[in-house]
Amino acid sequence: MNGNCFNKNHLARQEIAAVLRLLRHTVAILIYVACVFLGAALLSPLAWKAVFADWAFLTFLNDHDDFHRYFNRCLLGLSLLGLGLLCRFSGIKSWSEIGWSNPSKNLPWLGKGLLLGLASLTAAAAIPLLSGAREMLPTPMLADWSRHLVNALSAGLLVAVIEETLFRGVLFGLLRRDLSWRWAALAGSLFFAAMHFLDQKPDIEPITWTSGFSALPAMVHDFTNDPYWAAKFTNLTLAGFILCALWQRTGNLYCSIGAHAGWIFCLKTNGFLTQSTADSASALWGSGQISDGWAATPLLALMVWYIIRSNEKPPQPD
16 A cells, blocks of 8 residues: 555656656747847847948948848857757757767668658659649759759758757757657647748838847738648648657657758759749649648648657667
8 A cells, every 4th residue: 555655656756847847848948939039139230230330340241131131140040059058958968869869870861861851742742743733944054953953952951950950859859858759749840830930021121229129020921911821831830740750760860851951952943943834823732832732731641640650669869
């Protein structure tokens, strides 16, 4: 009897400790997000004035004067700088804990993920082509091909490394400490999808010290004039879940980075090689981005179902 009571009390204490850890990690993530956005709002006018004001000392960077570019760069820079503090506060002590395991052993997963990303989104892109909703553009010149390949591959790898480290490595990595990995993946993927809707490019003039706070709400997606946002949000959530599951199954970030980079490459190549046919835009096909049409949803949902049904146990990171 005493043994049963002891076991019950021990389990109760473990559950309470797990809830407290989850609360601590959730609060840490929310504080991190709030500080990043607040910092970007404060620093972006200074960054802009350092390039264009009378006292500017970074005039060699004046290729664009769009304020939203400076806000986004400050947001990205602070996101990366703040990761170290978030990891330290949350008890993350090594790169392997956020998915950057032994590269000599796990780097082949990068190629496997790249093939998965290329194959899956190529299949999704082929559906509107076969149905007549999109058509091929004239064959590009060799120089255009070379420029496209360099830009698409470099952008895909850069974005994939940054976003996988942030959204999967740290965010999902923290949530899955105290939640079932499926629930952690869902929560992280919803946040991942939501961040992609800060995509407006407001024209802020004149630039003052409070322009960052004016730009932030103006960057929120124009939902009222976008009939495709629901499909895009659903597809991004499913994509985020797949990327979380790839890390869960492989024990590292390399596969998810490869898949993410492959998707970006396919999105850019689809826009480079094809165009929408007349009057083809619809909720089924979206606006031609693949990700904002319901036609891609069954494929992504099938990938999620397959990964969840998989009985493989994830290997431990090295």
